[in-house]
Amino acid sequence: MYHFTVASSVPMAGEADQVPILPYLPELIFGLIVFGLFFWVVKTKVVPNLEAAYQARAEAIEGGIAKAEEAQAQAQAALENYNAQLAEARSEANKIREEARSEGAQIVADLRSQAQAEASRITESAKRQIEAERQQAVVQLRQEVGTLSTTLASKIVGESLDSDVRQSGIVDRFLAELEAGNVRPEKVGAEPGQDA
Amino acid sequence: MSGNLNLVGYGLAAIGPAIAVGLIFAAYINGVARQPEAGSLLRPIAILGFALAEALAIFGLVLFFISPR
Amino acid sequence: MVLAALSPVLSALPMSGEGDGHFPPEPQDFWQPLFAIPGTGFYFTRSMAAIAISAILLSWWLVRTTRNVSVVPSRGQHYTELVYNFIRNDIAKDSIGAKDFLRFVPLLFALFVFILLNNLFGIIPPIQMPTMSRVAYPIALTAIVYVVYHWVGIKKHHGIVNYIKWMIPPGLPAWLLPLVVPLELMTFFINRPLTLALRLFGNMFAGHMLLVVFIVGGWELFTSDSIGLKFVALPAWLMAVVMTLFEALIQFLQAYVFVLLAASYFSDAVSGEH
Numbered sequence: 001m002y003h004f005t006v007a008s009s010v011p012m013a014g015e016a017d018q019v020p021i022l023p024y025l026p027e028l029i030f031g032l033i034v035f036g037l038f039f040w041v042v043k044t045k046v047v048p049n050l051e052a053a054y055q056a057r058a059e060a061i062e063g064g065i066a067k068a069e070e071a072q073a074q075a076q077a078a079l080e081n082y083n084a085q086l087a088e089a090r091s092e093a094n095k096i097r098e099e100a101r102s103e104g105a106q107i108v109a110d111l112r113s114q115a116q117a118e119a120s121r122i123t124e125s126a127k128r129q130i131e132a133e134r135q136q137a138v139v140q141l142r143q144e145v146g147t148l149s150t151t152l153a154s155k156i157v158g159e160s161l162d163s164d165v166r167q168s169g170i171v172d173r174f175l176a177e178l179e180a181g182n183v184r185p186e187k188v189g190a191e192p193g194q195d196a
Numbered sequence: 197m198s199g200n201l202n203l204v205g206y207g208l209a210a211i212g213p214a215i216a217v218g219l220i221f222a223a224y225i226n227g228v229a230r231q232p233e234a235g236s237l238l239r240p241i242a243i244l245g246f247a248l249a250e251a252l253a254i255f256g257l258v259l260f261f262i263s264p265r
Numbered sequence: 266m267v268l269a270a271l272s273p274v275l276s277a278l279p280m281s282g283e284g285d286g287h288f289p290p291e292p293q294d295f296w297q298p299l300f301a302i303p304g305t306g307f308y309f310t311r312s313m314a315a316i317a318i319s320a321i322l323l324s325w326w327l328v329r330t331t332r333n334v335s336v337v338p339s340r341g342q343h344y345t346e347l348v349y350n351f352i353r354n355d356i357a358k359d360s361i362g363a364k365d366f367l368r369f370v371p372l373l374f375a376l377f378v379f380i381l382l383n384n385l386f387g388i389i390p391p392i393q394m395p396t397m398s399r400v401a402y403p404i405a406l407t408a409i410v411y412v413v414y415h416w417v418g419i420k421k422h423h424g425i426v427n428y429i430k431w432m433i434p435p436g437l438p439a440w441l442l443p444l445v446v447p448l449e450l451m452t453f454f455i456n457r458p459l460t461l462a463l464r465l466f467g468n469m470f471a472g473h474m475l476l477v478v479f480i481v482g483g484w485e486l487f488t489s490d491s492i493g494l495k496f497v498a499l500p501a502w503l504m505a506v507v508m509t510l511f512e513a514l515i516q517f518l519q520a521y522v523f524v525l526l527a528a529s530y531f532s533d534a535v536s537g538e539h
Contacts, residue, residue: 019292020295020400020470021463021466022400023399023404024296024399024401025401026302026305026307026308026309027401027402028404030317031313031401031402031406032405032408034316035320035379035409037320038320038323038324038375039371039375042327042375042378043371043375045327045331046328046331046374047371049331050331050349052334053335053336053342053346054346054349054350057336
């Protein structure tokens with residue numbers, strides 16, 4: 001009924017009766033050849049293409065992800081940069097404003113003090129000038145008063161002093177001469193400066 | 197009625213692997229139910245265990261065929 | 266429950282039906298020669314035709330959809346890439362590790378689509394025979410995986426002696442060695458290829474057998490003389506539909522398991538850890 005002889009050596013009736021776990025030799029060889037050919041096709045024609053597609057896709061996906069990440073990083077960096085610049089500008093503006101304020105105050109104070117100084121200086125110089133002028137006037141007045149009085153006295157003494165008319169005529173003449181500038185003051189006695 | 201005692205023997209021999217396969221997949225289902233994310237990790241292990249347990253039944257089949265009838 | 270309802274009926278059936286004698290299905294039903302190859306005494310079988318068709322279809326589809334790959338994929342390229350990325354990232358990268366998974370991807374991808382389509386042939390109407398239910402093909406595929414992982418392991422460990430030394434876990438007491446060494450060697454050289462090939466074969470074989478039981482069994486019931494049995498054929502066919510959907514799941518799962526195990530064997534071989 002069953003036998004362990006090599007499959008190929010048994011006749012057809014034997015093949016049919018053969019235990020099913022023993023291979024039929026032509027099938028074994030044929031199977032090896034067919035699978036070998038199929039494997040050759042897969043190895044040389046199919047897998048390299050598939051692997052290339054696989055790699056290309058992996059690269060495309062990885063590249064896309066890397067690109068997106070890069071763009072994200074760039075955007076993030078730009079944002080940070082922008083924020084930093086904004087903060088910097090803000091603090092700069094604050095500083096400038098502060099500076100301007102203090103500078104303005106400084107300027108105002110400076111100007112005020114300057115104006116004050118100027119004003120006091122002008123006042124001072126005006127005072128001084130007035131004083132000087134007054135001094136001058138006093139000196140001049142004193143001189144002239146002395147001269148006038150001596151001139152007047154000499155006139156009075158030189159003429160007859162009895163008549164009022166005469167008298168008044170003399171004074172009037174004197175004054176007229178004085179106004180005309182004919183009378184030259186002359187020094188009489190004491191120095192004018194010493195009197196004052 | 198005619199028949200072959202080998203068939204009964206093979207039936208008996210298949211009980212052990214059947215229980216083993218049942219246990220293996222019970223454990224696999226348990227594992228996946230507890231931790232669904234481990235499913236892909238457990239599947240090859242379960243299939244391998246199933247294949248190894250099944251090998252015993254296959255030996256039974258072989259013995260069934262090669263024993264004289 | 267359909268099964269429970271059927272079981273007394275089935276036991277009432279004559280074991281060799283008076284129809285064409287196709288019930289119950291036998292393992293010999295999978296032997297379907299088409300014509301003799303002249304001069305060799307060999308036969309060209311139906312599964313050979315199926316596997317050739319699968320390779321041609323897959324090659325045509327894969328080359329067509331990946332000839333002009335672009336970053337924005339066409340519909341066909343999208344489906345191909347869906348499967349490719351599943352194998353590349355979920356299986357190869359996760360099991361083998363990011364360092365040297367890439368050189369195993371072509372083999373794993375080829376294995377997965379090849380096994381998946383050949384399994385799905387079990388429920389695709391004009392063929393309706395899972396190629397992998399003929400044990401020769403799982404053995405052929407396993408032989409390739411077997412050779413590759415041992416070759417990679419020997420290269421990784423600089424010679425076959427180191428490779429075998431690496432298989433034995435370090436730090437064992439000497440008296441355990443006679444026990445452990447044969448077990449470990451058996452694991453690497455016998456158990457792994459045997460289970461890898463026979464799991465795929467067994468699942469496809471048994472699943473197809475199950476479908477045949479329900480479909481042909483339903484036909485046997487339908488053509489029987491009893492009117493009661495004719496009605497029972499309907500639930501049997503309903504069950505066949507359900508089992509077909511279940512088979513689709515199993516067929517995908519077996520392709521996945523085969524590739525996952527192959528990837529884990531490669532991973533063992535290149536990782537250097539035990």
